[in-house]
Amino acid sequence: EKGTYPHYMLKEIDEQPLVMRRIIQTYQNEQGELTIDSEIINALNAADRLYIIAAGTSYHAGLVGKQFIEKMAKIPVEVHISSEFGYNMPLLSEKPLFIFISQSGETADSRAVLVNVKEMGYPALTITNVPGSTLSREADYTLLLHAGPEIAVASTKAYTAQLAVLVILAEVVAKSRNLTIDFDLVKELGIVANAMEVLCDSKELIEQISREFLSVTRNAFFIGRGIDFYVGLEGALKLKEISYIQAEGFAGGELKHGTIALIEDGTPVIALATQESVNMNLRGNVKEVVARGANPCIISMKGLNRDEDSFVIPEVNELLTPLISVIPMQLLSYYAALHRDCDVDKPRNLAKSVTVE
Ligand code: F6R
Secondary structure, three states: OOOOOOOHHHHHHHOHHHHHHHHHHHOEOOOOOEOOOHHHHHHHHHOOEEEEEEOHHHHHHHHHHHHHHHHHHOOOEEEEEHHHHOOOOOOOOOOEEEEEEEOOOOOHHHHHHHHHHHHOOOOEEEEEOOOOOHHHHHOOEEEEOOOOOOOOOOOOHHHHHHHHHHHHHHHHHHHHOOOOOOOOHHHHHHHHHHHHHHHHOOHHHHHHHHHHHHOOOOEEEEEEOOHHHHHHHHHHHHHHHHHOOEEEEEEHHHHHHOHHHHOOOOOEEEEEEOOHHHHHHHHHHHHHHHOOOOEEEEEEEOOOOOOOOOEEEOOOOHHHHHHHHHHHHHHHHHHHHHHOOOOOOOOOOOOOOOOOO
């Protein structure tokens, strides 16, 4: 039930610190180490390449998950949109393992790929929020998100839960391969949960920023480099689906290859700056759009922030920034929808689970 909350979406955004702590606890053993069923770890270790298959927000989580797995566990990962994979299948490696990411576990596009994969005899793991869902039953292995029911059509806490489970998976596989991880993931995820709380307490400021940048605009762009680019894609999807503002996410460096032509006087450009190695370049991209009239809303991480930034997120491990930088994106969209009198929890033309191909 949504209790005192005006919308499920806001309630679910606010639940993220709690979900994060629940995931850390659930995936810990008595010694406090993160663990995952050894069958699953063996299956990943037996694979020469992982294929992540997902749609929408879950696809965006997959893009970040690829970074976690490749950087930490050193297994090559490809990420594919379910609806394309069916008929546009890439050349597969010799020993593929498929990972289906789906909040509902019912997405028909993803299921179609799973049926196909099982016919070909390949192993499959489903990461889902719904135990007993179709994708869970039909895959060989399941990892649960433990996010609690997600009612709002716009996915929020499932995304951050997906990222948490993916990074835990990456860490457990890495350890099983004797790879060194130079941080303590349990501790870092605890810091993430605390940072999430700080962000959930910043609603007033984010509402103000949303009003300033998004209450009347026709369109909006999200830019970022590296993992910030993927969070921008998610930010744009959130904004589109509930506020009906035409929004697109771009890699900062790609703007000048075409999209910059769309920048007009006052076009909001939401720029994410959480990665030190690309901070200078990203800020260069912001200058390029500002020179063409854009209205820049820079969201940076503490330590990389500058005076002109609109919002600063707390500092967390650089690899884990998507778990928290997405929260201002979710809240910006929520308030944009509210200010524009949109039905936040039930946006037009959308259903919570998409059970047709
Ligand atoms: C966006 C959203 C959708 C879903 C997509 C996949 O907020 O909710 O893009 O992420 O339909 O759904 P699942 O994860 O249930 O397979």
